[in-house]
Amino acid sequence: MHAIHHPLSARDATRMAEVRTKAHGAADTGERLVSMAADQGPTIATSPFQVGGITGEWVAAPGTSVDGVVLYLHGRRFQFEEPANVLAGKLSAATGWPVLMPRYRLAPAHPYPAALDDTLDAYRALLEQGFPADRIVLIGHSAGATLTLQALLRLRTAGEPLPAAAVTVSPITDFTFGGASIANGHDDVVTHQELRQARDAFLGDADPAGDVSPLTGACPGLPPLMMVCGGDERLRDDTVRFAERAAAAGNEVSLELYDGMPHGFPVLDTDATSLLLDRIAAFATEHLAGRPAGNALGPLTIRRVGWASYVITTERGTRVLVDPYLTGSQGIHHGLPQSPIRPVDLADVDVVVVTHAGFDHRAQALEIVRSGHSVLVCGTALFASARAAGVPIERIAVTVSGVEVRHRDVTLRSLPARHESSMTTESGFVADQPQSFMLTTDNGARVFCGGDTSLSQDLRTWGELYRPETAVLGIGGLWLGATRVVELPPLDAAAAARWLGVSTVIPVHHTPGDALPTQLAANLAGDPIEVVPLEFGQSWTAAGAMSSSR
Known part of the structure; x- marks a missing residue:
């Protein structure tokens, strides 16, 4: 005890x-105490x-x-x-x-x-x-x-x-x-x-x-x-x-x-x-x-684990894996950098979030969810595949814009993204709504998880409503032959960061060592916004330190 x-x-x-x-001698002490309760x-x-x-x-x-x-x-x-x-x-x-x-x-x-x-x-x-x-x-x-x-x-x-x-x-x-x-x-x-x-x-x-x-x-x-x-x-x-x-x-x-x-x-x-x-x-x-609580608090950390994927570890140790593409190719998604981190290395995460059904974001999601205890947060397109793969329905949270998911000390609010979300299954072609997510923790951290989205005034609205401190933005893209397709070019990403009002941007959806994060930093020169490019396996903490842990 x-x-x-x-x-x-x-x-x-x-x-x-x-x-x-005041209570002494009162006919009803309980009534007297209620009458003395705070007015405001x-x-x-x-x-x-x-x-x-x-x-x-x-x-x-x-x-x-x-x-x-x-x-x-x-x-x-x-x-x-x-x-x-x-x-x-x-x-x-x-x-x-x-x-x-x-x-x-x-x-x-x-x-x-x-x-x-x-x-x-x-x-x-x-x-x-x-x-x-x-x-x-x-x-x-x-x-x-x-x-x-x-x-x-x-x-x-x-x-x-x-x-x-x-x-x-x-x-x-x-x-x-x-x-x-x-x-x-x-x-x-x-x-x-x-x-x-x-x-x-x-x-x-x-x-x-x-x-x-x-x-x-x-x-x-x-x-x-x-x-x-x-x-x-x-x-x-x-x-x-x-x-x-x-x-x-x-x-x-x-x-x-x-x-x-x-x-x-x-x-x-x-x-x-x-x-x-x-x-x-x-x-x-x-x-x-x-849900964890108590005195075992640490800083929030974000670790990049793949092309567009990263793990957010909250102050109380809850691990949220976002867009778990690590390896492979499908359709137009070929030539992506492969991660040295394996699905088995991520089997102990608590939540797996898929912002949209593109293979370069959902790739190993079901494998990771099946092998551990995590909850899958996804749109309607991935739901049927998850059920067919044997993921219990109580471990799937299907989201569309405005839906809020709570798990342990984490809240995930779905926000509409300007992109597309589709995949081909054995049943045929399926599509749903692409999403961004606003992640908040019980200890007050606020992270905007952009997924794939284009520049829009929505981002200004999210900044005013939710006041994120950190944004993870996809700023790169694929070479298709001689053509490069970029999701959120550095100039647009800089505007997005300003509208969101964040103090830190972690760029993903680009090849490690690419010039794109440098271009983003140049576009934000003079703004109080830090750009933190990460290699695969590298982590950033809310205090600003980075560490390599593979």
């Missing part, structure tokens, strides 16, 4: 003294959710992604609703994903197991809507944290798919109230009497010592858990004891205690709340479908 104590800031010490004064939360939008008998709200902050979802279970003693702007909106802004906040049935009119059954039905509704379990993060606060643990234990016992990760903030894990902090938490804003009232309303006739208490069911096989509690909470020992038992059972558990903080602090405007939201976002990102 990984345990962290977060110290109380001076600002929060003053703020908590004010909170305790993030901008959010909400819409109703209903599947079968389950209702709730979708809550989304601006710019949220589509690759994951938070199922948030609110607090307030199992007995009251919670407005979306209290915590759900903050979670959406912090994680970058939409939040589903179900309206579970409330006690005492609907005692245990009504709220738990509704929680499980909401989770299953997400699965039925097509959300994979490993794209769902379950987060609960107070009463909702208790429901989170109960739901995980019920799913684990039933052998149902578990979410990617779960976060609990201040749960009741022992309804017998056997933890010492229950009686000793005199600095908390919640009284012992209020906890008993919430328990009795929720349990109805259920036995507090039975399996309704999550502490009795801590078992192996749970998803990664982040368990959070304020250091002054009466429920501190409930969190600590469950975390210890879950870790002893072999589960991955992160325990975080926020010194000096009372129950309900995440709804308040405090330094601890800001830190907690950041910690939740990092934890959820780390575990969402295996």
